[in-house]
Amino acid sequence: MNKLLYMLTVLFICSQITYAADPLPSWNDGPQKQSIIDFVEKVTAKDSPKFVPPAERIATFDNDGTLWSEQPMYFQLFFAIDRVKQLAPQHPEWKNEEPFASLLKGDVNTALAGGEKAVFEIVMATHAGMTTEAFEKIVRDWITTAKHPKTGKLYTEMVYQPMLEVLDYLRANGFKTFIISGGGIEFMRPWTEKVYGIPPEQVVGSSIKTKFEMRDNQPVLMRLPELDFFDDKEGKPIAINQYIGRRPIAAFGNSDGDLQMLQWTAAGKGTRLCVYIHHTDPDREWAYDRQSHIGKLDKGLDEAKAKGWTVVSMKDDWNRIYSFN
Amino acid sequence: MNKLLYMLTVLFICSQITYAADPLPSWNDGPQKQSIIDFVEKVTAKDSPKFVPPAERIATFDNDGTLWSEQPMYFQLFFAIDRVKQLAPQHPEWKNEEPFASLLKGDVNTALAGGEKAVFEIVMATHAGMTTEAFEKIVRDWITTAKHPKTGKLYTEMVYQPMLEVLDYLRANGFKTFIISGGGIEFMRPWTEKVYGIPPEQVVGSSIKTKFEMRDNQPVLMRLPELDFFDDKEGKPIAINQYIGRRPIAAFGNSDGDLQMLQWTAAGKGTRLCVYIHHTDPDREWAYDRQSHIGKLDKGLDEAKAKGWTVVSMKDDWNRIYSFN
Numbered sequence: 001m002n003k004l005l006y007m008l009t010v011l012f013i014c015s016q017i018t019y020a021a022d023p024l025p026s027w028n029d030g031p032q033k034q035s036i037i038d039f040v041e042k043v044t045a046k047d048s049p050k051f052v053p054p055a056e057r058i059a060t061f062d063n064d065g066t067l068w069s070e071q072p073m074y075f076q077l078f079f080a081i082d083r084v085k086q087l088a089p090q091h092p093e094w095k096n097e098e099p100f101a102s103l104l105k106g107d108v109n110t111a112l113a114g115g116e117k118a119v120f121e122i123v124m125a126t127h128a129g130m131t132t133e134a135f136e137k138i139v140r141d142w143i144t145t146a147k148h149p150k151t152g153k154l155y156t157e158m159v160y161q162p163m164l165e166v167l168d169y170l171r172a173n174g175f176k177t178f179i180i181s182g183g184g185i186e187f188m189r190p191w192t193e194k195v196y197g198i199p200p201e202q203v204v205g206s207s208i209k210t211k212f213e214m215r216d217n218q219p220v221l222m223r224l225p226e227l228d229f230f231d232d233k234e235g236k237p238i239a240i241n242q243y244i245g246r247r248p249i250a251a252f253g254n255s256d257g258d259l260q261m262l263q264w265t266a267a268g269k270g271t272r273l274c275v276y277i278h279h280t281d282p283d284r285e286w287a288y289d290r291q292s293h294i295g296k297l298d299k300g301l302d303e304a305k306a307k308g309w310t311v312v313s314m315k316d317d318w319n320r321i322y323s324f325n
Numbered sequence: 326m327n328k329l330l331y332m333l334t335v336l337f338i339c340s341q342i343t344y345a346a347d348p349l350p351s352w353n354d355g356p357q358k359q360s361i362i363d364f365v366e367k368v369t370a371k372d373s374p375k376f377v378p379p380a381e382r383i384a385t386f387d388n389d390g391t392l393w394s395e396q397p398m399y400f401q402l403f404f405a406i407d408r409v410k411q412l413a414p415q416h417p418e419w420k421n422e423e424p425f426a427s428l429l430k431g432d433v434n435t436a437l438a439g440g441e442k443a444v445f446e447i448v449m450a451t452h453a454g455m456t457t458e459a460f461e462k463i464v465r466d467w468i469t470t471a472k473h474p475k476t477g478k479l480y481t482e483m484v485y486q487p488m489l490e491v492l493d494y495l496r497a498n499g500f501k502t503f504i505i506s507g508g509g510i511e512f513m514r515p516w517t518e519k520v521y522g523i524p525p526e527q528v529v530g531s532s533i534k535t536k537f538e539m540r541d542n543q544p545v546l547m548r549l550p551e552l553d554f555f556d557d558k559e560g561k562p563i564a565i566n567q568y569i570g571r572r573p574i575a576a577f578g579n580s581d582g583d584l585q586m587l588q589w590t591a592a593g594k595g596t597r598l599c600v601y602i603h604h605t606d607p608d609r610e611w612a613y614d615r616q617s618h619i620g621k622l623d624k625g626l627d628e629a630k631a632k633g634w635t636v637v638s639m640k641d642d643w644n645r646i647y648s649f650n
Contacts, residue, residue, distance in 0.1 A: 055518070055524060058526075132566055176526070185567070185570070186570070189570045193380070199380060199571075200569065200570030200571050201383075201501070201526075201527075201568070201569045201570055201571065202526075203570065207567060210563050210566060210567075211559075211563075212559035212562050212563055212585055212589075218592050219562065219585065219588045219589050219592050221562060221563065221566050228567075234536075234537035237537050237544065237546060238535050238536075238537055238546065241457055241535060241546050242510070242532060242535075242553075243526070243568060244525065244526045245510070245511070245514045245525030245526055245528065246524075246525050246526065260537055260544065263544045264537075264544050267543050267544050
């Protein structure tokens with residue numbers, strides 16, 4: 001009996017040790033997982049020559065394709081299309097105007113054939129013209145109800161479990177985690193704290209201009225149909241400098257749009273961690289890279305290989321993709 | 326002997342209680358000090374109907390005239406003038422060009438008679454044309470050596486001791502403290518963490534544009550002579566929304582340039598703290614308000630009185646101004 005108790009105790013302690021030693025249980029063992037753990041241990045050990053004070057432990061993450069999925073198109077575009085349908089009764093002219101006419105017929109491809117100009121018109125028609133508070137409520141209502149067309153899941157359920165573990169692991173080691181995304185800053189902020197543990201003030205994204213006004217003797221910020229900042233490619237290090245004012249020591253992305261953020265991170269002094277998430281799993285998620293219109297990873301893949309950055313294969317390195325798997 | 330020990334113990338405990346009960350020792354007792362303490366107790370007591378979760382305890386502070394002095398002119402302008410003198414050998418044409426010619430002769434008034442255009446030219450000539458890293462070093466070197474013409478002190482010694490206590494008191498109660506200043510964001514960030522305990526990522530200010538470039542195969546951000554954002558008046562709530570993404574529950578300012586920030590803060594739901602620092606002490610600091618070109622407080626003073634905001638008289642409410650007093 002005492003022996004059994006002893007064995008159970010040992011088993012229990014071992015399981016605890018295993019748990020403590022594996023902060024990334026959804027990651028398969030291998031050089032990718034190890035590169036993250038090695039980096040964190042190197043910069044946090046007090047006696048390490050690579051020690052970084054907690055205040056300087058800044059980690060930045062792209063969102064679309066890095067923290068959650070981005071296929072068959074950016075989730076924010078689903079939001080915009082749902083908004084077009086909702087607003088259509090107030091815009092009878094949309095029946096004959098592209099890109100709205102095609103969208104309302106359900107023909108997204110034709111609508112988006114207009115390229116950047118079409119996307120711009122859709123975004124401005126759906127994201128501007130209301131107060132910041134009203135827009136926040138619209139996003140909140142949508143994100144808690146809208147379902148992904150393929151998985152039938154809420155979009156916020158389509159976040160990557162292995163990346164949630166990385167976020168937790170970094171924060172447990174004194175890091176401040178930031179989002180640096182091409183997506184709309186005010187499209188993300190209403191839900192990132194609950195979903196990722198990242199508060200609004202650590203979310204950076206593309207933005208439209210706002211205007212301060214008095215309405216009924218109360219100040220409001222009106223959202224204007226005018227681009228303020230496009231947080232992609234060269235925009236990412238610019239935004240990091242503007243919003244954070246420190247260079248990250250770790251950065252995670254998945255596309256050529258993240259390359260400059262990774263270059264900027266890598267160019268700092270001391271140990272750095274640069275990670276690309278490579279979409280290689282057509283069964284559990286999607287597989288795409290050099291030829292994709294969404295999340296194109298071409299130059300970045302070459303540079304990552306040349307510079308020895310961590311390239312994570314979703315198929316090989318992650319034993320789970322979503323928490324519902 | 327035992328009695329003496331007992332009395333000493335009581336004295337010691339009393340002194341500890343007094344200390345614990347006075348988080349703002351440089352503030353004289355009165356309604357101004359009390360309004361700050363009442364507010365903090367109301368939003369932090371778990372059983373309070375006005376309880377605010379820590380994540381939403383955002384407090385914003387203007388810098389010039391609110392956290393440090395701003396007379397006889399904004400300290401950043403002293404920095405710019407020192408830079409003009411330093412750069413003059415590379416700009417022989419400045420000898421005949423205003424506003425530089427007058428500045429180099431030591432005639433600041435004539436130089437600034439050109440108004441906003443003159444200030445803009447001085448700022449762009451001295452704050453742009455180098456990398457962000459080079460500028461940070463220039464600021465660091467200046468701020469650790471340059472002395473104020475009247476007090477002979479380092480500029481960072483001319484911060485208000487009572488406000489340092491407010492910053493500490495708020496942070497000890499779970500607040501995140503932010504600077505929202507008309508001053509240059511990259512002029513403040515190199516020293517705010519050390520001086521105020523406010524890290525770069527919580528400093529918001531006016532900014533010029535930057536450009537991402539590769540130089541010798543290394544990415545740099547070049548500072549361009551082009552205004553990006555002017556963080557004053559209506560700009561302050563816009564910047565709060567853009568950088569923080571939450572409405573503050575407490576805000577501190579000293580001029581009409583802070584009025585919209587205070588209005589924006591006051592307009593949120595629940596208990597709010599809006600504070601104006603009124604410069605009323607010609608002996609220990611400066612006295613100015615409605616007629617001043619720097620830190621003009623006119624409309625703000627009327628609105629504060631009408632709305633019952635806290636108006637702090639430096640002369641009456643602060644028993645110390647600077648820590649060296």
